[in-house]
Amino acid sequence: MAKRVKVLYTIPNFDTAGSGKVVYDLVKHIDKTKFEPHICCMHNKGEFFKQVEALNVPIHMFRVAATYRPFVTLAYRVWKIRQFFKHHQFDIIHSWHWSSDFTEPLAAKLAGIPFLYTKKAMSWGNKAWRWRSQLSTKIVTINSDMKAQFFSNMTDKVISIPIGLNINDFGILEKRYNNSDGYSIDKDDFVIVSIANLVAVKGIEVLLEAVKQIDNSKIKVFIVGDDASDYAIDLKEQYANSTVIFTGKKQDIKSYLALADVFVIPTKDEGRKEGQPIAPIEAMLSGRIVIGSRISGVKDVLSSFQDWLFESGSVSDLKKKLESVMQLHQEERRQLAKRMFEIASESYTIEKSIQMHEILYLKMNKNRA
Incomplete structure (x- = not known):
């Protein structure tokens, strides 16, 4: 041997x-x-x-x-x-x-x-x-x-x-209306999830400003990740309410992806930025639509889905992308999520x-x- x-x-x-x-x-x-x-x-x-x-x-x-x-x-x-x-x-x-x-x-x-x-x-x-x-x-x-x-x-x-990633750890998640941490949503809510340790480069304020400008009471946002930084504290003081929820760091990420209609990664084009972000890939492998900023790493993950990339830091561009998803019929959303799942399953x-x-x-x- x-x-x-x-x-x-x-x-x-x-x-x-x-x-x-x-x-x-x-x-x-x-x-x-x-x-x-x-x-x-x-x-x-x-x-x-x-x-x-x-x-x-x-x-x-x-x-x-x-x-x-x-x-x-x-x-x-x-x-x-x-x-x-x-x-x-x-x-x-x-x-x-x-x-x-x-x-x-x-x-x-x-x-x-x-x-x-x-x-x-x-x-x-x-x-x-x-x-x-x-x-x-x-x-x-x-x-x-x-x-x-x-x-x-x-x-x-x-x-x-x-x-x-181990594709066997994932699979298209059935849509849920409550999760293991006790959060619940209504059946007609449009749920946005973003998962990140909250530091300034993650651009979470871009997402929250876009949601604020859409001004739709049926939108629910879950920000999942370590929220102990000064940046996170400022975000919570400015945006936290009944529709924008900061969950803190969680182990059971799938239970939040199961609530989601769309996953957003709004990282800014500055500082350390992204190498290859894992969270959006996990979201795609869970059968969720992903919207991301047009920066290194993220644009590779969404290379087959150019329409769902927005200009980094642009509240107005992200707002348009979110509204586009909201306007899709249920079957159109399902087909888009399925295509994202298939591409991620082949590539990663x-x-x-x-x-x-x-x-x-x-x-x-x-x-x-």
């Missing part, structure tokens, strides 16, 4: 890191006859970590991204990371760190181990990203804009692999993502040999 390729997945943690579920799925579904997956993170906090432990793969608690200061001892800290990589004889290191840290790929290069990282967000803006990229063997991008915007001078390193399968990662790992390991 051929030696399995030992792949180390590095991620800060499984508590606050948004990529935790993606790494979990990769480790869970990768072909164990060909690959030996390991995980490295900095702590074991959070409920989700219990699921990670249940995968029964080696988990290392080690900081693989060194602080830069004091500079006089930076080389020593990088060397310690190199020794960790070398000691465990990893064949490939796949980093899911969100930051521009370059010490991890530098340590991998010193250890002679191929290194790749997944670019998860549309942030750039410092030299460390360029250093991280130059030191990497390969770079995985998750939307169509990243290659041109960030890696135009190193296209040979870049491969596009969208994040995959975990099987497709895993296969592309496996091919990449095998090629990198072969080139190393």
Whole structure:
């Protein structure tokens, strides 16, 4: 039997890191006859970590991204990371760190181990990203804009692999009029759902202003996500009422999608923005119509549905899109939602993502040999 390729997945943690579920799925579904997956993170906090432990793969608690200061001892800290990589004889290191840290790929290069990282967000803006990229063997991008915007001078390193979801976890949800958290709606209500941790770049005020301008008492809006930020508090003070409900962070997302007639992702074209937003894909896989802002990531998800993209930050454009959905007959809505479900089911399968990662790992390991 051929030696399995030992792949180390590095991620800060499984508590606050948004990529935790993606790494979990990769480790869970990768072909164990060909690959030996390991995980490295900095702590074991959070409920989700219990699921990670249940995968029964080696988990290392080690900081693989060194602080830069004091500079006089930076080389020593990088060397310690190199020794960790070398000691465990990893064949490939796949980093899911969100930051521009370059010490991890530098340590991998010193250890002679191929290194790749997944670019998860549309942030750039410092030299460390360029250093991280130059030191990497390969770079995985998750939307169509990243290659041109960030890696135009190193296209040979870049491969596009969208994040995959387990389609079996989803399916067209039956329309519900109450959910497990005790919320209820009337049968003639038009329900809008948006799911996001509430920070300013998410543009929730654009959605709420559009709803305010439509001025229809039958519209109900559920904003689902962490609402402890100053931005969220301001939104609640300005918009919360009997028809605009801020639920806070919830685990049972499907129970809110089951209430929905439409899902809206109104992210603004500024700041960290979206890499590949998962929530609208989950909504499509649940049989819901999705409307999104025309920005990186979102426009990939809705590439087959240009009519349902609106100009980022434009209240008037989003208002028109919402009114267009409201004017559709029930059968027209059902057919549109069905088409979105079919496209998402074809484009974002975990099987497709895993296969592309496996091919990449095998090629990198072969080139190393």
